[in-house]
Amino acid sequence: MANLVTIHRVLASPGFGSFFFDDQAAIKAGAQREGAAYAGRAQTPGFKAVREPSASVSVMLVLSDGYIAKGDCASVQYTGVGGREPRFHADQLAAQIEQQLAPHLSGLDVRSFRETAIFTETLIGECFQSKRAAAYGVSQALLDAAAHVAGHHLMAQVIKDEWRIKRPLEIVPIYGQCGDERYTNVDKMILKKVPVLPHGLINTPDLVGANGDTLEEYVKWVRARVAQLRTSVDYDPVIHIDVYGLIGASTGGSIEATADIIERLERAADPHRLRIEHPLDAGSRDAQIEALGTLRRTLKGRGSKVAIIADEWANTADDVHLFAEAKAVDMVQIKTPDLGSLHNTIDAILDCHRHGIGPVLGGTCAETDLSARTTANIGTATGVTQMLAKPGMGFDEGFSIVFNEMNRVVHLAKALR
Structure with missing residues (x-):
């Protein structure tokens, strides 16, 4: 049995994504490209401009054995449309993770990724507006933590083991x-x-x-x-x-x-x-x-x-x-x-x-x-x-x-x- 390793501290650092958040409604309505930007007014709630820098939040779980597990909160380019939640703002989401979520995760046993992911998603669902973005990043860090505790550091192997997947680990197209x-x-x-x-x-x-x-x-x-x-x-x-x-x-x-x-x-x-x-x-x-x-x-x-x-x-x-x-x-x-x-x-x-x-x-x-x-x-x-x-x-x-x-x-x- 793996040694008991728990979450000692939760940190969240605001950052950027690798592209932009784009207001799809405004673009479909005719907003024109001007270089890397778009001219025109934003139409989707949460946007101040048609194109805005995409955001991320790095979630860092400091474990009781000193290992730091990491994951990044993110949202899609065309956020806020097609049934998706509104865009998030990195500073706000990072602060919410540290202030509202962290106290509930302190002392959590990280051996089972599936159990901790479900538990954490429920906590996030109770108080976060950007529920999916937050759960996305935190669950990555929990998967990293589970792979560390397992000793092999392979997140893919944790998934195979917990979901009882029989196929071998292979390259996909x-x-x-x-x-x-x-x-x-x-x-x-x-x-x-x-x-x-x-x-x-x-x-x-x-x-x-x-x-x-x-x-x-x-x-x-x-x-x-x-x-x-x-x-x-x-x-x-x-x-x-x-x-x-x-x-x-x-x-x-x-x-x-x-x-x-x-x-x-x-x-x-x-x-x-x-x-x-x-x-x-x-x-x-x-x-x-x-x-x-x-x-x-x-x-x-x-x-x-x-x-x-x-x-x-x-x-x-x-x-x-x-x-x-x-x-x-x-x-x-x-x-x-x-x-x-x-x-x-x-x-x-x-x-x-x-x-x-x-x-x-x-x-x-x-x-x-x-x-x-x-x-x-x-x-x-x-x-x-x-x-x-x-x-x-x-x-x-x-x-x-x-x-x-x-x-x-x-x-x-x-x-x-």
């Missing part, structure tokens, strides 16, 4: 995110043989174009660029495009017309497999499940093999369960900060597996290197379909953080057997 550099960063992804690319950040109507024409040309360019730059014929990446609901918006919500555009995109991507994330936004969780289910059935009835991915409105483990149970989509993006405490992310991934739905272990460009490394441990333990390279929008940094952490975990696990 990484999903690259290009940000606004939709061409240069694609080149980088191809040169590094990224398995799933490029995300695309198709977040304004002009990037879709009339009847999807502009997006179709971009997909054709990606396909051609892969053929031009790849150094071996066996490199066959999946093309994954996140369209932020804008295909559906361009068709006035018509399922048939949305399916028409997606079929054209599928032909443009051939011979590569195509995945479309958040093709439409129906305005609520239940409506989204119904609409995406209808779209998926329509496409499959036409013989399409495009994978449809849920994003917005799948913000909790319960939400993910309902999307998976209804077979409304082929895959669900499990956006880690939205689910709060990491035990919810693990439960959601395993729930997707049980229902035959592909879990996309995502997150956001707006989080940190620490949260990304923790997420990589979850991916290797649970065998997700693909995992986002994060944080940031520069691609290289996030890819190296996630890829290297996965390799460290797998190599250490083999060496320690």
Whole structure:
């Protein structure tokens, strides 16, 4: 039995995320880019400007044996929309963790991650406004603490043990995110043989174009660029495009017309497999499940093999369960900060597996290197379909953080057997 190790002190340090918090409502309403900023007025509660620096809070658990376990609170780039909680402010959240949460965690036995995560999430839910952001960071530190007490320091192994996962720790496919550099960063992804690319950040109507024409040309360019730059014929990446609901918006919500555009995109991507994330936004969780289910059935009835991915409105483990149970989509993006405490992310991934739905272990460009490394441990333990390279929008940094952490975990696990 592991030695009893408890929490001696809880510290919280305000910091930055790796990108920005963006007011999606204002951007969709026409806010114009001016360099790295946006002109116009904010529309989403909690925002003072359309674009604001993303925030983080480093949670540090000083344990009774002197070890300091760490985790980072974070929220997504487009916070405050699609059923998500409002953006948080680092100074306020850090103070709340030290003043309101810390006294309840003093003396807590950290051997069982799952038990401490559930207990802490309940405490946070009773008094925090930024419940998910806070629970996200604190649970990372609790997972770090449990791995330390276990003696092997492998967070992935803690997950395997506590959830009784039989599969071995293995590398999973990484999903690259290009940000606004939709061409240069694609080149980088191809040169590094990224398995799933490029995300695309198709977040304004002009990037879709009339009847999807502009997006179709971009997909054709990606396909051609892969053929031009790849150094071996066996490199066959999946093309994954996140369209932020804008295909559906361009068709006035018509399922048939949305399916028409997606079929054209599928032909443009051939011979590569195509995945479309958040093709439409129906305005609520239940409506989204119904609409995406209808779209998926329509496409499959036409013989399409495009994978449809849920994003917005799948913000909790319960939400993910309902999307998976209804077979409304082929895959669900499990956006880690939205689910709060990491035990919810693990439960959601395993729930997707049980229902035959592909879990996309995502997150956001707006989080940190620490949260990304923790997420990589979850991916290797649970065998997700693909995992986002994060944080940031520069691609290289996030890819190296996630890829290297996965390799460290797998190599250490083999060496320690």
